[in-house]
Amino acid sequence: MELKINFNELKNFCKINDFILVDHELLKKEKMHKNFVYSTTNNFVGKAVYPKDMPIIMNKEVWNKLTKMNNELKLKGKSITIYDAYRPIQIQRLFWDYFYETHGYYDETLVADPDKYGTHNIKINAIDMFISNIDGSYLELPCEFDDFSEKANIYYDKCSKDAAKNRDLLIDTAKKYGLIVNESEWWHFIDERILEKGMKFNYSESNLIPIGQEKVFILQN
Numbered sequence: 775m776e777l778k779i780n781f782n783e784l785k786n787f788c789k790i791n792d793f794i795l796v797d798h799e800l801l802k803k804e805k806m807h808k809n810f811v812y813s814t815t816n817n818f819v820g821k822a823v824y825p826k827d828m829p830i831i832m833n834k835e836v837w838n839k840l841t842k843m844n845n846e847l848k849l850k851g852k853s854i855t856i857y858d859a860y861r862p863i864q865i866q867r868l869f870w871d872y873f874y875e876t877h878g879y880y881d882e883t884l885v886a887d888p889d890k891y892g893t894h895n896i897k898i899n900a901i902d903m904f905i906s907n908i909d910g911s912y913l914e915l916p917c918e919f920d921d922f923s924e925k926a927n928i929y930y931d932k933c934s935k936d937a938a939k940n941r942d943l944l945i946d947t948a949k950k951y952g953l954i955v956n957e958s959e960w961w962h963f964i965d966e967r968i969l970e971k972g973m974k975f976n977y978s979e980s981n982l983i984p985i986g987q988e989k990v991f992i993l994q995n
Contacts, residue, residue, distance in 0.1 A: 777825050777864075783990045784829075791897055791984045793860060794837050796830035804841055805848055807855040807910035811919060812865070818920045819872050823865055831860035833898050836965050839951040840901065846947055848908060855910060857902040857919050857961065860984075861894035862991040882974060883958060884922055891977035893964045897984050900964045901953070905944040913940045919961055928960045 788795055801808055811817045813824040832840070836859075844854045866888040873885045886892025893900035906913050916933040917925035924930055928945060931938065945955045948963050956962040956973060964973070968982070977983060 777823065778992055779825060779827065780990060780992065783986075784831075787984070787986050787990045788831065790986065792834050793831050793897075793899075793984075794834045796832055796837065796856075796859075801830075801856075804844055805853050805908055806840075806844055807853065807906060809855050809857055809904075811857060818922070819869065823868055830856055831899075832901065833860070833965070835967075836899065836901060836953070839953055839965070840903075843947050843951045843953065846950070847905065847943075850943075851908050852905055852913070852943070853908045853910065855904045855906045857904060858894065859901050860899040861892075863888055863891070863895050863987055864991055866892060866895050889978060890975075891983060893962075893968065893973065895984075895987075896968075896977050896980075896982040898965045898968050898982060900956075900962060902959075902961050903944070903963065904961055905940050915940055916960065926959050926961075928955055928957050 784795070787793070798808075808830060810824055810828055810830075813822055813826050813828055815821055817823070840854065847853055866886060869885050870880065870888050874880050880887070882890075886895070888895070902919065904913075904915060904919070914934060914937045916930055916937045917923065925933065928941070933941075941960050945960065948955065952966040953963040954966050954969060956964065968975075971977070971980070
């Protein structure tokens, strides 16, 4: 199965849901970077689940906060690398099913229930990000992306001083601009506008589900 995107539908989808499509030129202008591991086999499901041309899709206000945050980091010779932003609900279902198939149980603290939606799947969407050098090169951090171990917790203190310093700089700078970290995943941030609902809120009972998302990302043989 190969995931294909109808870009005409996608542009309309973004317009009606107040999303921005972040392209290469915009990243280059802002000196941000992209590392979509879900377009590769280097992820926790072990296969590419995003197409190679999968764009960064983000709520416009989240993008505005992210650029302000990145401007501050650039003054310190650092920048943001984006790992994921808005995530199609079809992919969330795939992750949910895969976790059960490999672990024998569901865990909403690690993978959001697609029937309730998660912060990656709603209008004010979450962002997964790392801190890097301004040229996008590696900075030491406590663990890799989508690590389900204790190393992902923001209070993990058995990592090196440099790793902790870089993680904490990312978290503290994001907080200044209203992007709040998930304590169990130091790379996962939500907009403060949805804090009142909480990380485990049942978003299917809210008005935050994007309009028309089932039509945009289509699984085809």
